[in-house]
Amino acid sequence: MKSRKRWALKGTIVALCFLVAPAFGAGGEPPDSVRIDSLSHLYNGVDFDHELHVGVEEDCSVCHHHVFGNGVADKQCARCHSNSKGTTSVACRDCHVEDPFTVEYLTKMETDPNRYHVDITGLKGAYHLRCFTCHIEMEAPSECASCHERTDAGDRFYRSGKYAPTGGGTGGSHE
Amino acid sequence: MSGISRRKFLKSTVVAGGSAAAAMSSTKKAFAMKEFEGYPESMGVLVDLTRCIGCRTCEAACNKEHGLPEPALPFDDFSVFDQVFHEGKQKRRTTEKAYTVVNRYETKDQGAPVYRKLQCFHCSEPACLTSCFVNAYTKTKEGAVIYNADVCVGCRMCMVACPFSMPAYTYDSALHPQIIKCNFCYDSRLKNGKPPACVEACPQDALTFGHRKTLVKTAHERIKANPKKYVDHVYGETEVGGTSWMYLSSVPFDQVDFNTTLQHHPILDNTKSFLGIVPMVLGIWPAMFLGFHLLAKGGKGEKKDKESKNRVEVQGE
Ligand code: SF4
Ligand code: SF4
Numbered sequence: 365m366k367s368r369k370r371w372a373l374k375g376t377i378v379a380l381c382f383l384v385a386p387a388f389g390a391g392g393e394p395p396d397s398v399r400i401d402s403l404s405h406l407y408n409g410v411d412f413d414h415e416l417h418v419g420v421e422e423d424c425s426v427c428h429h430h431v432f433g434n435g436v437a438d439k440q441c442a443r444c445h446s447n448s449k450g451t452t453s454v455a456c457r458d459c460h461v462e463d464p465f466t467v468e469y470l471t472k473m474e475t476d477p478n479r480y481h482v483d484i485t486g487l488k489g490a491y492h493l494r495c496f497t498c499h500i501e502m503e504a505p506s507e508c509a510s511c512h513e514r515t516d517a518g519d520r521f522y523r524s525g526k527y528a529p530t531g532g533g534t535g536g537s538h539e
Numbered sequence: 540m541s542g543i544s545r546r547k548f549l550k551s552t553v554v555a556g557g558s559a560a561a562a563m564s565s566t567k568k569a570f571a572m573k574e575f576e577g578y579p580e581s582m583g584v585l586v587d588l589t590r591c592i593g594c595r596t597c598e599a600a601c602n603k604e605h606g607l608p609e610p611a612l613p614f615d616d617f618s619v620f621d622q623v624f625h626e627g628k629q630k631r632r633t634t635e636k637a638y639t640v641v642n643r644y645e646t647k648d649q650g651a652p653v654y655r656k657l658q659c660f661h662c663s664e665p666a667c668l669t670s671c672f673v674n675a676y677t678k679t680k681e682g683a684v685i686y687n688a689d690v691c692v693g694c695r696m697c698m699v700a701c702p703f704s705m706p707a708y709t710y711d712s713a714l715h716p717q718i719i720k721c722n723f724c725y726d727s728r729l730k731n732g733k734p735p736a737c738v739e740a741c742p743q744d745a746l747t748f749g750h751r752k753t754l755v756k757t758a759h760e761r762i763k764a765n766p767k768k769y770v771d772h773v774y775g776e777t778e779v780g781g782t783s784w785m786y787l788s789s790v791p792f793d794q795v796d797f798n799t800t801l802q803h804h805p806i807l808d809n810t811k812s813f814l815g816i817v818p819m820v821l822g823i824w825p826a827m828f829l830g831f832h833l834l835a836k837g838g839k840g841e842k843k844d845k846e847s848k849n850r851v852e853v854q855g856e
Contacts, residue, residue, distance in 0.1 A: 434641060440764055465734040465748045474753055483757045489590075489744025497744070500651075508594065508615075522599050524613040531611075 394418060400491065406518035410511050420502070427494055428454055444480075460490035547733035570573055581663070581682035582729065583751035584738055585758055586656055589768060590745035591653035597746065601639045601658075604724060604736035608636045614628040615768055630796065633657060635707040636719040639737060646794040653788070655795045656737070656746070659684060659721040660775060661703040663751075664805035670700035675718070681730060682751060682783040683723035691717055701778050702801055710732035716835055717802065721746065723783070758787055780805030 395416060402408020421427070423437050430436040433450030451458075461469060464486035473482045486491060499506045508514070519525040599614035601607070612619055620643035622631055630642040639658035646653055665684045668676035675691040678684050686706075693716045698706045704720045724735035733739075734748035747754065756772040774792050775785035778801045786797070793799045 366807060380806050422574065464744075467732040470749055470753075474750065482753075483747075483760060485744040488742055492742040493590060493744060521603060522596075522614040523602075528613050529609045529611060 378509075404512070405515070406521050407508065407512040409513050426498075456486055456490055459483055460487040462487045464489075545756070561588070567722065578663075578678070578680045578682065579752070580680055581751045581783055582723075582748065583661070583682055583754045583785060584735070585747040585749075586784060586786045587669075587745050587747065587761070588653055588655055588790075590743045590785060591641070591654040591656060592743055593617070593641055593652070594742065595619075595641055596655055596742060598639055598641060598739045600736040600740035601721075604727060605638065607638070610637070627647075633705060633707060633720065635709045635719040638719070642653075642796070644790075646790045647796060648790045653790055653795050655786075655797075658721075658737075658784065660703055661721075661723055662779055663781040663783065664779070664781065666702060666806035667697035667699040667706055670696045672696070679725060679730070681723075681725070683725040683729050685722045685725050686718055686720065688715070688717040692732040693717070700806065702798065702806060710835060723804045745821040751781075751785075754785060758785060761787060777803040779803075 373463050382389050396413075396415040398414050400410055400414040418424075418428075424432055425434075425438070425441075427434045429438075430441055430445035430448045431451040431454045433448060436442050436448075461484075463469065464484065473479065473484075495511070496506060498504070507513070514522075514524075520527045523529055566855055590699050595614045595617070598610075602610065602614070619631060620641075623629065624631075631637075631640045631641055637778075639656060641654055641656045644653045644655065661678075661682055661684045663678075665678055667686075668674075668678060668684065672694075673690045673692055676684060676697065677687070677691075690802035691709075695706075695708060695718070697718060698704070698708060706720045709716050723729050724733075728735055738746040738748045747757065749757070755773065755776055758776070761773055762769040768789055770788050770791055773785050773787060774790065774797055780803075786792070788795060789838060791799075
């Protein structure tokens with residue numbers, strides 16, 4: 365029992381470090397690289413080169429919206445957030461949850477009368493919608509594998525590579 | 540599993556004949572009379588075509604979730620978007636082996652292609668359900684339109700009635716032919732409060748799961764916040780009386796193969812008069828069934844075995 369408690373405590377501390385770490389971004393130096401792997405299953409995680417992207421897009425608000433408290437480019441957001449103060453945390457995951465379709469989350473979105481933003485993309489959606497849209501616009505690499513390598517589970521899922529169909533199937537065509 | 544087998548049903552219907560049909564059609568009429576606004580707690584999915592990138596992850600997820608047969612090509616093979624049928628007039632459609640398909644459209648209003656995912660719309664008042672005289676279909680309170688193969692007699696009225704041509708038919712299963720279509724992952728997910736497999740897998744959040752009521756608002760909010768990006772219409776909000784799966788698009792809906800001529804009230808109203816011919820259907824049905832049976836029996840011995848194995852599992856539940 366005791367050791368379990370200690371583990372739980374350790375776990376919490378470790379978890380807190382991860383949660384708090386990005387918060388320093390708000391007041392301090394931006395990170396050079398961010399590991400994005402919370403959802404890796406079909407694909408390996410991504411080592412996001414933050415420094416490179418800061419060089420490409422100088423306006424932080426394109427990705428970080430209003431959270432730095434220094435204005436926001438999007439006119440829609442500016443209607444309310446032009447004078448918003450910086451937030452304590454700037455990490456994507458602090459607003460975009462990993463699983464946006466749980467009963468609890470949907471209920472929270474629907475029942476909180478003080479909540480304005482009720483149509484928030486999930487974490488996976490937020491990453492891809494932001495990254496992919498920009499990569500297409502800037503003609504940067506936009507294949508799935510240009511950013512993250514597919515895992516064996518991924519190959520199996522897509523019936524690709526060594527799991528490719530051996531013939532005989534007709535799925536996906538039509539009568 | 541429902542206790543009534545196809546054979547038993549066949550017997551009882553033939554005996555009961557027209558009287559049963561008459562009783563059934565009056566039930567349907569009663570259902571049609573009262574104003575039905577859809578189940579208040581019905582769930583739905585909003586498909587935002589402006590977000591879809593045609594990655595086919597949803598197709599792969601569906602295949603895995605339902606243990607569907609191996610596809611002809613891998614799910615990361617995009618040459619399927621070039622497939623056309625009926626002299627180039629029709630793109631891929633859902634089949635008994637693929638409950639959902641994504642197609643690519645080059646449209647005149649937009650430089651970049653538009654991708655559209657297609658599956659059963661899970662109508663609020665489904666024509667498949669109202670057209671089925673053995674009541675094989677159910678609209679669950681969660682919004683799914685599901686199908687019970689045990690009572691289906693294989694008449695395929697639902698295939699004709701569905702305004703979106705969604706139900707597919709296992710022509711190659713001689714022993715237990717059945718109708719197959721997307722079931723909103725009802726058994727494995729929806730009834731436990733979970734989103735369907737395709738929604739969970741979509742990397743772009745092109746599929747948003749939630750209460751249908753809320754999704755209608757969400758859809759209009761998205762249009763309002765971005766009027767230049769979206770066509771000012773939520774497809775499925777009112778079409779055929781409303782559907783649980785709804786769409787937003789950046790190009791006019793007819794450019795991406797949506798039927799924009801559908802009525803904005805339930806097909807049910809039309810089906811009422813259609814039900815007048817049900818007794819006749821019952822009369823010719825035994826002969827028809829025998830015909831289908833003989834036709835189906837024509838070939839595909841190998842597949843037959845596989846299908847009947849599946850059936851045994853289902854019945855053993
Ligand atoms: S789309 Fe067709 S099969 Fe699906 S619920 Fe509507 S009528 Fe039935
Ligand atoms: S998974 Fe999402 S983005 Fe990919 S094809 Fe399906 S709906 Fe479109």
